[in-house]
């Protein structure tokens with residue numbers, strides 16, 4: 001087992017100007033499950049491939065444990081990688097697929113047998129060991145791909161969107177299996193996904209990337225409670241946080257008819273760095289309540305109600321600064337409004353997020 005350290009590691013592809021990964025600084029603990037998340041093209045796969053040795057590091061360094069692996073070939077790094085488009089050997093059985101890498105390494109037969117059976121047990125593949133891949137479901141094949149990585153007992157696991165070929169239900173199941181397998185083995189794991197739900201449910205910590213730049217790395221809870229900037233605030237959480245830039249007053253934010261009080265320090269921070277009389281305020285759909293029209297709330301005209309069974313997501317718009325802005329709020333099923341209704345929404349005190357309007361940084 002080992003730690004992983006990215007030390008200002010950059011990758012600039014030939015013929016491009018902007019680094020695909022820009023001075024990435026990231027320490028991953030021994031046995032930690034770290035998730036890299038971000039929108040398409042933000043540099044997740046590149047970061048992972050740099051660690052695997054499949055991509056050059058143009059600047060900075062990467063360490064596994066205290067070993068500088070920056071310029072080592074993939075083979076010398078003691079890692080195992082599971083890709084999105086893993087290919088199993090079609091003519092080999094599940095057992096042979098899992099045993100293959102060990103055979104190449106001339107691992108003794110009984111040792112191979114022990115490791116394959118152990119991995120198969122962990123992944124609930126025991127009964128399929130004799131089958132060929134074509135006689136397996138997508139989820140079972142996925143588990144075989146995982147099994148091939150496990151039997152190698154590497155220092156670090158790398159996984160790049162390993163669940164993206166699976167249907168929604170299977171994704172959820174396999175997600176749990178991977179997480180519990182990782183917990184059992186305690187092998188340091190770097191897992192890439194663009195799915196923030198996957199990130200939040202699987203990672204001990206989550207690193208959020210945008211345009212090759214690390215935005216924030218923290219526990220899922222901390223990312224949710226205290227996003228460092230507007231991008232992280234909007235990216236983590238589903239439905240996404242309501243984030244609006246509104247006029248800044250002496251004492252707070254003027255949110256339509258609603259006055260959101262801010263401390264003097266917050267007002268000052270909002271004015272700094274070119275904030276220019278505005279402030280960006282966010283609240284999550286689940287962090288607000290419907291109030292009566294007289295209590296002063298944001299008047300939202302309901303466009304769509306998504307009944308989730310236990311509760312409901314209400315989508316609508318409100319006039320803000322002369323144009324319509326969209327909002328989404330989560331309500332109790334008993335207070336579910338109808339399409340065309342106007343509801344009055346107040347964010348819960350202490351559950352609003354405030355950002356500098358110019359820099360997007362949390363205040």
Ligand SMILES: Nc1ncnc2c1ncn2[C@@H]1O[C@H](COP(=O)(O)OP(=O)(O)OP(=O)(O)O)[C@@H](O)[C@H]1O
Nearest residue numbers: 013014016020039040041042043044045046047194
């Ligand atoms: N071989 C390459 N040559 C030039 N540019 C590349 C190359 N591979 C990737 N890029 C660019 O580098 C950036 C990061 O790509 P990367 O594959 O790491 O993104 P990603 O976060 O994994 O995206 P996705 O979620 O779509 O898989 C993108 O802008 C991409 O176009």
Ligand SMILES: [Mg+2]
Nearest residue numbers: 044045046160
């Ligand atoms: Mg990718």
